[in-house]
Amino acid sequence: MNQMPIQTVQTEEHQNQYSLLQQLQTGRKKKKLSNSTTADQKLDFIKAEEHKPIDDTVDSFLSHDDDSVDNTNTPFKILKRRSNRPNKTEHKGFTFGEVSCLHSFKSKVLSCHFSSDGKFLASAGHEKKVLIWNMETLDFVKTSEDHSLLITDVRFRPCSTIFATSSFDKTVQIWDSAKPSKSLFKLVGHAEQVLSLDFHPGKVDLLCSCDSNNEMRLWNINQRACIHVSKAATKQVRFQPRLGMLLATASGNVVNVIDVETNKPQSCLKGHNKEVLSICWDPCGKYIASISEDSARVWSVSGGECLHELRSTGNKFQSCTFHPAYSQFLVIGGYQCLELWNPNESNKTLAIDAHRGLILHWQIVYTLK
Template sequence: MNQMNTQTVQTEEHQNRYNLLQQLQTGRKKNKLSNSITADQKLGYIKDEENKPVDDTVDSFLSHDHDNVDNTSTPFMNLRSRSNRSNKSEHKGFTFEEVSCLHSCKSKVLSCHFSSDGKLLASAGHEKKVLIWNMETLDFVRTAEGHSLLITDVRFRPSSTIFATSSFDKTVQLWDSAKPSKSLFKLVGHAEQVLSLDFHPRKTDLLCSCDSNNEMRLWNINQRSCVHVSKSATKQVRFQPRPGKLIATASGNVVNVIDAETNKPLSCLKGHNKEVLSICWDPSGKYFASISEDSARMWSVSGGECLHELRSTGNKFQSCTFHPGYSQLLVIGGYQCLELWNPVESNKTWTVEAHRGLISSLADCLQTEMVASASHDQCVKIWK
């Protein structure tokens, strides 16, 4: 066990950003905000990423290491909180600050996910092991090296200490974070690299996974067997929250919506010019977002239409998640920066300097209203 302390000292950058929010709330002119943001972005926080050699088998799934682009930040003043938690009254306006930086590996981190109660955070990537973080103490334990190649995705089973991992070694493995020394069992059947997986929110014995050959498999983990195979997902698979009636999948530059009960495709949503890299559902399950490196789109589930689109102004998008505390606020991970987008207000984003490398994965926790970001800079950061 390593002991890591929560970072409590605000950096000059964070203090400047908080001051900007306070200025906006007291009615100062927008041009003052713009000038301050520009100065803030010149603080020199971002440094070049120190790249590690990567296996030849790890291609476009892993790296878009490009220079950061100086974007104008726009704090959000009209966001509606999802809850009346006491911490909301501590700030007069919206804040988004780094709480902790978790750094315990020497390899790129590709995925992270919170347990349902928010007490645990799992992260994984090139190291071929999963790090399980205790969110109260920030202690961590490592699993055994169950996979022979890098881990592409990690997801907790709802309301459980059980989690699953997918890997370039073409397998899916199940683990218990309470007993991480050995995997519980392995699911074999994919013929290519497994890139993503997810648990059904209610039928927690049902697991979905997809591989680089556009094959999606549904597994019954109690029976340890595959119950359905289809051609509909390559990059990512995500069940609709709560009822779990739908599955959103990324395949090339389209998003597929599939009936999880009948396994029949319901819609094929087009609009992205480049490959869809990430999908995330709003907690209500009424709409979801999709990310390609040049754009972000928000879709209506009922209408099957694109409600909002955000074009990248230079920073190549990679990952996304909805903020757990505010409705329709999308957090987008790119190269070194997080971009917060509230499409109801405008197509401008608030840019937050976050990492020294590509932000490969984002996760949110409804219980604690925290967001986690995993990066190629070997760190996982916690935000609130």
Template sequence: MKMAQMQQSTAQQQDQLQPQQQLQQNNKKRKQHSSSGAANSTGTGNTVGPSPSSPPSTHTPGDGITTASSLPHVNSVPKSLMMYGPEGTAGLASSSNLLEDMEHFGDVGSLDDNVESFLSHDGGDGRDLYGTLKQSPTEHKKESSKGFTFGEFGCIRTRNSKVTCCHFSSDGKLLASAGHDKKAVLWNMETLQTESTSEEHQCLITDIRFRPNSSQFLTASFDKSVRLWDASDPSYCLQAYTGHSSPVMSLDFHPKKTDLFCFCDEKNEIRYWNINPFSLSRMSKGATAQLRFQPRIGQFLAAASDKVVSIFDVEHDRKIHTFQGHLDLVHSVCWDVNGDYLASVSQDSVKIWSIASGECTHELSSNGNQFHSCVFHPSYSTLLVIGGISSLELWNIAENKSMTVPAHENIISALAKSLVTGMVASASHDGSVKLWK
């Protein structure tokens, strides 16, 4: 794809997502900047955004950010995409041993989780789910600069239970989350009122995904089952697949053929299923941690297994790319809005891969933050939101700058976005899910 075409595609995408923030493109060539760390603690202020005066990027051993080439969105990133840490700094969370002996979904063997006492300090009785909406200036603390803001908008806490996954419905009106509680929680984005599914899973829920343009959603579980629900009446399960031989780790719906979904298990098996009728379509190998269909078209499927990410051509049932280079297990993958690039997250780093070339184009080191999840920002195509230990990393890939935002009290296990509302959701092992905008 030519650079001019890619820039035009991204400009059109930003017009659709946030027309009120669309600014004139800066025709001057922007220079890139490299940093030896993910956060600047000198007191001069971390920035995540275009900076025309920044020096060109170079990579030397130990650099926190490396760049092989620029993403196609570089010239279309608004100049307002610049953020500063609180009081000019953004400190990195110091929790170096928090993940010792912790598996991908927490302590799988202990479902009666003990969470810090802050979960009930708001007067909850320990059983009910409750949410809070932050709107006043004193409560709604934001990182902001020139029209761009990023701050906590709302929060919901569960009953002493780790949250492992979350996902927005297509219209952005519902957010579903789940985890060690063994049932899904649905919350209304306008009122933050919640409703739970019945507890039909026998073990923790590993993944949750809405069916495109529908109120139906799927849950995958360590109990070796996949269940289909409807948010309009979540009191019972519509369909259940319970004949699997190992824990189901991840699942996803095809974005266009919405009767089709796939899931992967602990033994590296991928199964493609149809809803009508509820039946197995085909099987393949290549995913144990997470799998995600390419957005919009759904031609490709990204599948993470061990330290490798594979890209499958779903239409022709063949593997087209094998992305290698992570030194640790890959926990999470996410596509950019056009499906041209894929981000993959391991504990030590995030890598950006080009589907066209099959190469890694950008990399960000975690510098001890121990990354776990990621999602591209719904309104800024080159801003990647990364979940680490208690903090979010905001990485402007185009300008190669990042900053750290305190967010949770434990590992941020999953992130989700809504293109309709512009919101980002973060799920954590601290038992809470937060909204950011």
């Protein structure tokens, strides 16, 4: 297979300038927070779990968490680094490990997203509310319960306190994290459960959403109107970072790449045997990673070809993101663990224990030393 060019740090000396997931509580130096999109890697896995779907059109990952999970409302800022169960790995010049953990409620978290300035983290799921975490104080506030059913995705508008949510109640709602008591307005038009959404990185008034009936809608949120409807996405939609010229969508077992200006397909990336559950871009927008239960793939956008593939050996893949500072690493979420994979090196992964169940959606926090 062709090797993807390494687009970030090339030497161990340069890599040692960074440390991951350290000193979040002390607020030391400036933090950089990133989305679930970056460039060059794949992974392996560990355990598997069977679970039942709650809807014929939606994957089983939307089922409720086990009631045995702790339900504490302890503020995040008073939680300390876990010393009784260290989960820290040093790999080629950087550390990767758990800083702290919070159970704010029993309901499953389905999505999370950082604001562009890294000051806020929004998380949402079965509770039908969004938790907005202040990353300076590490406290959180909750939005009102304006959605009538679970929230499937949450995304911040670039360089703004505004964010959007999609829901099983067939609506998209727009919020302001500075005034979270009530949503600003609702976008109505989808006939089925809305499963994903994303803001354009440059045209910040442009929002894309998709539903379980493979319908994708482009919205102008200033006009509060739908400007285009097509059949192109079911599971997830993600704009190309920086320029936003392209839109990647997951539909069935394929990934579609669409020209945003013309609304025409540019390529159809085929190869997964099972439904694609998660997609992400590298920071430069040249590569796309896609995840199904049994495999992870990295694709060249320009060539429309699969550069690397990682097959599952037991654990079910669920989510993925390229590392923001080390784009040669792809990090995959599965059952109870995260796996770091460098596809240019091998088909072996470095597994790190994480949550008690499936890792459906997550982001990386890293600190510049």
